[in-house]
Amino acid sequence: MSELLAFARGPFFVLTFTFMILGLLRHIGLRTYRLYQVLHRTPKRDVPWGKIVRNTAGWLLPIRHIFTSAPTMKIASIAFHVGIVIVPVFLADHVFLWSRGLGISLPGLSDRAADVLTLMAIAAGFYLFGFRILNRTARNLSGRIDYFVTAAVLVPLVSGYLASHPESAPLTYEALMLIHVLSANLLFVLMPTTKLAHVVLFPFDRLSPEIFWRLVPGAGDRVAEALRGNRQGAEA
Amino acid sequence: MSQTTLAPPETGTPEPPAPAKRKYPWYVIKPREGERVKAFLEAFAAILRYSNYKPALDQYSRSSMKCSSCTTNCPVYATTHDPRDIPCYRSGLLLKTYRRHFTVGGWFAAKVSGDPGLTEAEIDEMADVFYRCTACKRCTLECPLGIDHGLLTHLGRWILSELRIVPKGLEISVIEQLHGETGNTSAIPAHALKDTLEFLEEELLEMFGIPMHYPVDEPDREFVFFPAVSDYLLEPETLMGNLAVIHAAGDAGNWTIGTGYFDGINYGLFYSDHVLERTIAKLVGEVARLRGRKALIGECGHASRSAKEFVPVFGGDLTVPVVNIMEYTLRQIEAGKIVLDPNIITEKVTYHDPCNIARSGWIIDQPRKIIRAFCPNFVEMEPHGRNNLCCGGGGGTVSVDEIHEFRMSVAGRMKADQMRATGAKYVIAPCANCKKQLKELIEYHKLDTKLVGLHDLILKAIVIPGAKSPAERAAAERGE
Numbered sequence: 263m264s265e266l267l268a269f270a271r272g273p274f275f276v277l278t279f280t281f282m283i284l285g286l287l288r289h290i291g292l293r294t295y296r297l298y299q300v301l302h303r304t305p306k307r308d309v310p311w312g313k314i315v316r317n318t319a320g321w322l323l324p325i326r327h328i329f330t331s332a333p334t335m336k337i338a339s340i341a342f343h344v345g346i347v348i349v350p351v352f353l354a355d356h357v358f359l360w361s362r363g364l365g366i367s368l369p370g371l372s373d374r375a376a377d378v379l380t381l382m383a384i385a386a387g388f389y390l391f392g393f394r395i396l397n398r399t400a401r402n403l404s405g406r407i408d409y410f411v412t413a414a415v416l417v418p419l420v421s422g423y424l425a426s427h428p429e430s431a432p433l434t435y436e437a438l439m440l441i442h443v444l445s446a447n448l449l450f451v452l453m454p455t456t457k458l459a460h461v462v463l464f465p466f467d468r469l470s471p472e473i474f475w476r477l478v479p480g481a482g483d484r485v486a487e488a489l490r491g492n493r494q495g496a497e498a
Numbered sequence: 499m500s501q502t503t504l505a506p507p508e509t510g511t512p513e514p515p516a517p518a519k520r521k522y523p524w525y526v527i528k529p530r531e532g533e534r535v536k537a538f539l540e541a542f543a544a545i546l547r548y549s550n551y552k553p554a555l556d557q558y559s560r561s562s563m564k565c566s567s568c569t570t571n572c573p574v575y576a577t578t579h580d581p582r583d584i585p586c587y588r589s590g591l592l593l594k595t596y597r598r599h600f601t602v603g604g605w606f607a608a609k610v611s612g613d614p615g616l617t618e619a620e621i622d623e624m625a626d627v628f629y630r631c632t633a634c635k636r637c638t639l640e641c642p643l644g645i646d647h648g649l650l651t652h653l654g655r656w657i658l659s660e661l662r663i664v665p666k667g668l669e670i671s672v673i674e675q676l677h678g679e680t681g682n683t684s685a686i687p688a689h690a691l692k693d694t695l696e697f698l699e700e701e702l703l704e705m706f707g708i709p710m711h712y713p714v715d716e717p718d719r720e721f722v723f724f725p726a727v728s729d730y731l732l733e734p735e736t737l738m739g740n741l742a743v744i745h746a747a748g749d750a751g752n753w754t755i756g757t758g759y760f761d762g763i764n765y766g767l768f769y770s771d772h773v774l775e776r777t778i779a780k781l782v783g784e785v786a787r788l789r790g791r792k793a794l795i796g797e798c799g800h801a802s803r804s805a806k807e808f809v810p811v812f813g814g815d816l817t818v819p820v821v822n823i824m825e826y827t828l829r830q831i832e833a834g835k836i837v838l839d840p841n842i843i844t845e846k847v848t849y850h851d852p853c854n855i856a857r858s859g860w861i862i863d864q865p866r867k868i869i870r871a872f873c874p875n876f877v878e879m880e881p882h883g884r885n886n887l888c889c890g891g892g893g894g895t896v897s898v899d900e901i902h903e904f905r906m907s908v909a910g911r912m913k914a915d916q917m918r919a920t921g922a923k924y925v926i927a928p929c930a931n932c933k934k935q936l937k938e939l940i941e942y943h944k945l946d947t948k949l950v951g952l953h954d955l956i957l958k959a960i961v962i963p964g965a966k967s968p969a970e971r972a973a974a975e976r977g978e
């Protein structure tokens with residue numbers, strides 16, 4: 263088991279982490295290029311940056327959206343996000359990894375703060391998972407992938423917490439670490455390949471209502487022409 | 499979803515002898531039969547190739563979180579609680595098709611999971627649900643991922659329209675507008691327009707005691723005027739209010755109506771970029787013909803939005819600034835050129851924000867400032883402004899008679915409650931679409947209120963020096 267753990271922590275970790283970074287960079291590059299394309303094809307090119315930045319900032323901490331509906335779900339969602347953004351980056355053990363692997367030095371969380379944030383994120387995560395199952399509307403919308411992704415974020419959280427509290431853990435430290443590291447590696451793979459990509463794509467979210475209605479002059483004619491061509495081709 | 503659920507739950511009336519079959523929830527003139535899946539995918543592919551929708555679909559299919567936040571803001575879903583009315587579900591139908599057929603990852607996932615791809619039943623479902631959405635974009639305000647479901651509804655309808663799956667109520671008007679002799683959605687010939695204008699001038703003369711004129715085909719004017727053309731048939735008071743304001747502001751010589759094209763309506767906004775562009779071309783073409791400098795749009799939400807947003811996109815060299823008549827009127831009031839008597843409309847009034855001008859934040863305060871200038875008893879509906887509730891007839895659905903019951907008891911139900919709650923004598927709705935829908939709602943829900951345009955009330959309260967005063971006109975109207 264220790265060999266497997268060493269592999270998961272070593273080369274496998276490097277591989278998946280690199281995959282994630284490259285994948286996310288690709289998303290950013292692609293999305294930026296596509297927006298450039300959109301604006302390039304339409305004569306109306308002004309972008310209301312101020313409004314977009316304001317809206318993005320507003321959604322980063324969406325307090326005013328909490329009470330519009332399902333407030334507990336919204337609060338759980340905020341708690342979940344705060345936890346899963348802060349803990350994996352600033353946990354003391356991870357800060358050590360950052361400096362050893364990449365030479366980046368970050369301030370570490372105190373153990374107590376880390377515990378509180380982790381438990382908060384775990385509780386919120388389970389609530390969100392339950393919400394998908396129990397809320398009729400959310401259930402109607404959710405597919406397998408939605409449950410899977412939520413679970414995939416929860417496993418490293420729970421296993422990490424238990425590994426740092428071995429006295430109350432049902433499994434050995436080593437087994438927990440193995441689960442923790444493997445599930446984290448899986449998460450790195452899922453990050454750019456599923457909707458988890460929103461970790462880097464959220465700044466583009468508020469651009470969309472401003473930009474995507476910039477239609478293309480002549481597109482209608484060209485579409486009609488192409489379809490006429492198809493039909494004639496089929497008849498010939 | 500089975501065929502039976504596609505029939506509109508609301509149709510209780512027997513079918514009239516129809517030129518077109520009711521396979522869809524509304525009449526369709528000549529829908530594409532046969533290989534619809536292939537045709538749908540071909541249309542989708544062509545649109546992706548030549549338009550700007552691919553980046554939107556990429557982004558949305560990546561970010562759609564299925565969190566259900568949008569549901570709380572949708573008046574349709576709030577009323578039906580039917581899963582097919584969830585904004586994210588409906589958009590998901592299109593996104594799913596996009597992923598499966600136009601992305602490598604989606605194609606691969608479909609292969610692995612044995613997903614057969616787009617089906618005939620899914621096309622039927624899309625035809626149904628895309629016209630159960632009023633494209634009011636209220637859901638977009640609550641989507642944490644910023645998904646513009648209104649855009650996807652528009653795109654879905656465009657693809658369907660390339661299969662000629664479009665409600666007849668919309669298509670027939672567009673055919674007349676783009677190919678017909680009259681060239682407008684209400685099929686009003688130019689001579690009938692002139693007769694109407696003459697009639698309105700006579701009414702105004704009687705009302706005010708002074709002559710006022712609608713200038714016709716005058717070249718080199720600042721404004722060329724485009725109301726929703728149906729106003730010429732249905733909203734004489736709005737049009738008279740428009741003229742009274744322009745006359746009183748001293749702009750009688752600065753505007754004109756063109757007989758070459760006089761329709762602000764643009765149903766392309768609802769279902770097709772192709773129609774949208776060609777209609778804009780007619781509008782800017784008429785302004786150019788008359789060597790006008792600006793397009794002045796009447797009281798109509800979708801006419802104003804389509805001109806404001808898409809003249810700069812499709813206008814080419816002929817692009818001109820677009821002004822909504824309420825913007826114009828407010829400017830005149832603020833410049834002190836228009837005086838409104840605050841003692842005429844003393845009853846309680848409320849204001850309905852047309853989604854197409856309010857959701858973006860463009861026209862929210864202007865009408866309120868005008869109303870506050872002469873209606874001392876103004877109350878707001880809740881919610882209002884940017885977060886307003888759709889009248890329930892948005893996105894062109896108001897022109898689809900077959901779904902009248904749906905518009906009354908589902909899409910417009912919350913609006914009816916909202917109007918009732920204000921207890922207002924007048925509901926002001928500066929939009930041809932909203933006016934029709936709200937009038938029907940008032941009748942259907944037996945509300946004790948009257949639907950008016952903003953300029954209808956201005957017409958009553960405007961003070962024009964040398965003309966009969968508002969009080970005199972009111973007395974004359976009462977027959978004193």
Ligand code: SF4
Nearest residue numbers: 572631632634635637
């Ligand atoms: S656009 Fe309006 S009607 Fe359509 S789903 Fe969104 S809120 Fe509902």
